[in-house]
Amino acid sequence: IMDPTKNRFHARLLDAVGQAVIAADPLGKVIYWNRAAQELYGWSAQEAMGRPIVEVTPSEELAEQAEEIMGTLSHGRSWTGEFVVQRKDGTTFPALATDTPVHDEQGNLVAIIGVSTDITQIKQTEELRRGEERFRATFAQAAVGMAHTAPDGRLLRVNRKLCDILGYTREEMLGMTVQERTHPDDFERDLDQARRLLAGEIETYSMEKRFFRKDDSIVWINLTVSLVREASAEPDYFIAVVEDIDERKRTEIDLNREREFLKATLESLKVGIVACDAEGNLTLFNKASREFHGVAEEKSAPDEWAERYDLHYADGRTPMRKEDIPLYRAYGGENVRDAEMVIAPIDGPARTLMANGQAFYDDEGNKLGAVVAMHDITERKRAEEWLQHQAFHDPLTDLPNRYLFVDRLGQALIRTTRLENRVAVLFKDLDGFKVVNDSLGHEIGDRLLVAVAERLKGCLRPKDTLARFAGDEFIVLIEEVEGADEPLRVTQRITEEFQRPFVMDGREIVLRFSIGVALGEGYTKSPEELLRDAATAMYRAKDEAADYKVFDPAMYEQALRRLELENDLRHALEKEEFTICYQPKFRLGQPDRIEGVEALIRWEHPQWGFMLPSDFIPVAEETGLIIPIGGWVMKEACHQAKEWQERYPSEPPLGMCVNLSARQVRHPGLLQDVSATLRESGLEPGSLILEITEGTLLKDTELLETIFRELKALGVRLAIDDFGKEYSSLSYLKRLPVDVLKIDGSFVASLGEDPANTTIVEAVIKLAHSLGLEVTGEWVESAEQLAYLRRLGCDHVQGYFLAKPQPSEEVESLLANQPAY
Incomplete structure (x- = not known):
């Protein structure tokens, strides 16, 4: 083995072996390299001979295990293991190797013989097997329903989850078609998508649909389908993934119903509701709001609100600034309460609205938008204005009443301090009116008072104030008086005018006034004091049967004595x-x-x-x-x-x-x-x-x-x-x-x-x-x-x-x- 050239039979025998056989001396240098080693590692025998074994069979895993391997070999035992090794061209492959020590007769280590095999195919086969096992386990244990379906819709394979979703056993479902458990309203949609998939127009499709369970109840599912084709590109089977979304879908349906109900409710409200999203764009504009504004529902950016919707301040004339618009204020984080504004569309009637609103946020405090409710208070404002008018005007003659007159008198007295003039008050009482009222009736009496008021107006300047105090008492405020002759001319004019009879239902009625005249300015008189003076002069005129009397302080003393007399x-x-x-x-x-x-x-x-x-x-x-x-x-x-x-x-x-x-x-x-x-x-x-x-x-x-x-x-x-x-x-x-x-x-x-x-x-x-x-x-x-x-x-x-x-x-x-x- 050490010198194969001396034993050609052994050399040919080792070349015939399909596995790479490599021998190295105790120093780790290659001393034998068979033909299979040349093919496996890419090094020729001439190149490999004499080189360190770690150079021609480099492996990080072997390097890490070198000490363990040498320890095993030093004890005379063989070592077998798998590792990834690198070829000459730099590619790597998994190898299974067995290293065996060779000793001489004296027991000295003379060589190490390694036999290695490329186990790439084995590894791939194992991986395929494991993949198949994983697939089968995944298919069987998947948290979603899965099925393999023939192109005609027959169920070829189903997992346990799908059986649970539909309430069938595996045996009951196999051979069943998808079509027979599909809700009729979803059938055509599903079939159309499947046709497109078979035609190659799409690679996959997803849809929400309804299946019938075994008990014929309906379950909502989310279906995802893809197609597996054969090597010939012919359709083999469908892979269907079925997710049970029944609870979510029914919740969604309920929410949609609630949303529709809410929308219908908002549309039916007489209260205008407007809302914007987190970016400030209008997202809700209910029917009442559209009617208020005279526009159709549409989105609008915050900066366009005022210009687009003709918003005005409560006076109905001044255009409202963007930053004062209730929705803009609410969007900015302000808690808007009872903000009045006027909607004044060009082609519609102006409406007075009262707005309340605020921003709304999610649980983390992120702003989601803002909402404002607008109540149409036009009629209420008119009623308030009417009540305000009634509170300060006589309901019979529509003249200012005592309260409004006193207010105007107070303002006029203030102006006298600036203009350095005086005002005059004429306090008038109709003599004999009670007899007319009692004898001819209150209806004629009321008409007579209205006629008296109209005739008095004709005796005055437009800037003079005529008021009805009570009953048959009238009072006049004359401003910017320079001398006593001015109010006396008015008094004379009134006296002359009332010499003409009034005609009521064909009956002539002659009335005369007892008039008290008082002059004053803001430095010395209050409204109450000036009225008191005029009333005192009027009573003196009445006592003396005179047309008028101008107040002098002696009259007040007499009036005061009379008051004291009454109290005593x-x-x-x-x-x-x-x-x-x-x-x-x-x-x-x-x-x-x-x-x-x-x-x-x-x-x-x-x-x-x-x-x-x-x-x-x-x-x-x-x-x-x-x-x-x-x-x-x-x-x-x-x-x-x-x-x-x-x-x-x-x-x-x-x-x-x-x-x-x-x-x-x-x-x-x-x-x-x-x-x-x-x-x-x-x-x-x-x-x-x-x-x-x-x-x-x-x-x-x-x-x-x-x-x-x-x-x-x-x-x-x-x-x-x-x-x-x-x-x-x-x-x-x-x-x-x-x-x-x-x-x-x-x-x-x-x-x-x-x-x-x-x-x-x-x-x-x-x-x-x-x-x-x-x-x-x-x-x-x-x-x-x-x-x-x-x-x-x-x-x-x-x-x-x-x-x-x-x-x-x-x-x-x-x-x-x-x-x-």
Whole structure:
């Protein structure tokens, strides 16, 4: 072996061996290299001989195992192993080698013989086998369904997962066709793709489809199909991968349904919904939004929002800046709340919208976009504007009301400090309007007020402010007044215009104003003070029956005193500051005697002293305090009369006269109060004479007739006071059940001096007697007046000449000294 040239038989024998045989000396140099080694490693024998074995058979794996290999060989054992070795041309191949040590007779190592074989084919075969095993294992154990299907659709091989998906056993599925378990709605799509695959138009296809399970329930799957062809390019079989997506698909279907439901809901809402994505592009524009904007749904970049959709600020005129648009603000991270804007498309009506919105984010905080909800508040804004208008305007005349007037007056006063001029306020009250309203009805009264407002407007400049305060009160603000003559010219113009009658339903109505004029500027007057001054002047004009009065400070002092009087009057009863004086009434005869007394109230004011009725009764009448005060007078007087009747009996019994004001007569509780007073005092009704002034009879005669008859039914007697003072028809004397006429004192005062008055008194007495009425003459202050009345046949008289009003103690002495009969 060491010298094959000496043994040709052995050399030829080793060349005939199909494996590479290499021998190396103990130093690792090649000493033999057979023909198979030449073919395997690419080195010729001449090239290999004498070279280190590691040079002609280089291998990293052998180098790593060199120590282990030498250790095995040194112990006389062979080593066998696989390794990758490199040929001369640099290519590599896997080899299986067995190295055997050769020793001489003395046991010395003389050579190492290595036999190696190229196991590339073996390795490839093993790899194919392992690949087949892996494929089979993968096919069988795959987490998705897999099948091999014949070109005609027959199932050739199926894995366990596919059986699980469809609910069949492997044996049941083999021989079954794909077509028979495919949902009919998916059949044509699947078949069309398979045809294209067979035709070579596509290499693979995927689709979502439905299969029928064994129990005929439907399962959604994702199908991926490819085609395996034979070496001849003829179709062999399909490989189908089936993924069960039923849960995902049904979730997707549910989500789609919810999405469609949400879309339908958003489309049906009257609330506009707009949204943008993370890049700021519009992605949602529901029907209400499109109607608001007058456009079709389309995407739009943020910078185009304002220009494209005609957005304006709440004033409806100023174009909205991009950065103020609610969706842009929400997109920028702002929490938008109740932002008003106006959509003003060129071809549609402007709408006022209230927007609320914000950005929205995913769980990691990444912005996904923004959404804004827009409510159409156009009608609400109109309602608010209407309510705002109504809050500051009179609903009947549409003139500014008190609140708006005061605001404008305040602004005007501020301007006077800059312009160095004044303003004028004209406070006007319609005289006699209540009579018109009560007699002709409120409908005509309202129409009349509207006509009054229109006529007043015609008397003013466009820049003047006319307002209705309340009822029949109107007020005018005149600005930039240089002198008092300017508002007086306006006042004169109003007075002249209102001399013309108004015509309502064919009826002419003449009205006049009592006007108070006040001037002021911002330095010295507040709106309330200027209004107070004008109202004070108006009341002075009304008291004096003048067309107008200009305010002066003295008027305010008087008005203040009246207010204080009213306040004091409210507490006078509880403080027992009132007293009653009684003025005797004498029956003329032989002799004259006291047949009755008239109860006259007096007020002992703690500050101003003794006050006559004329000083406070008008205030009590206006404020309504006359009701409790008059009731107190009646009760006190009736109790006093009953006491005097019992102490000083006479025939007829002593009568008690009590005055009733107009407000008392119309008070709903009058009849009840009179009845209760008579019952409590024990006074006979016939001893009570209720006196009503003639002026009271001029209003609501029909109502008074009812009231008078109810009082007469109680048994009391009724007297008309101040008869002859008013210009009125005498027809009421026939209609009203009265008992006594009291001639107005102004006629009695001139008896014997004024022939006309004397004639009137005589006529009244005769008229009264002809109607069965008694007559009383008032204000008798001289013997001559008393003599005239006696001669004219007057029944009763009273006056200072006979007896002044006096306290009950003094009257009692008169009654005590009067002869009884």
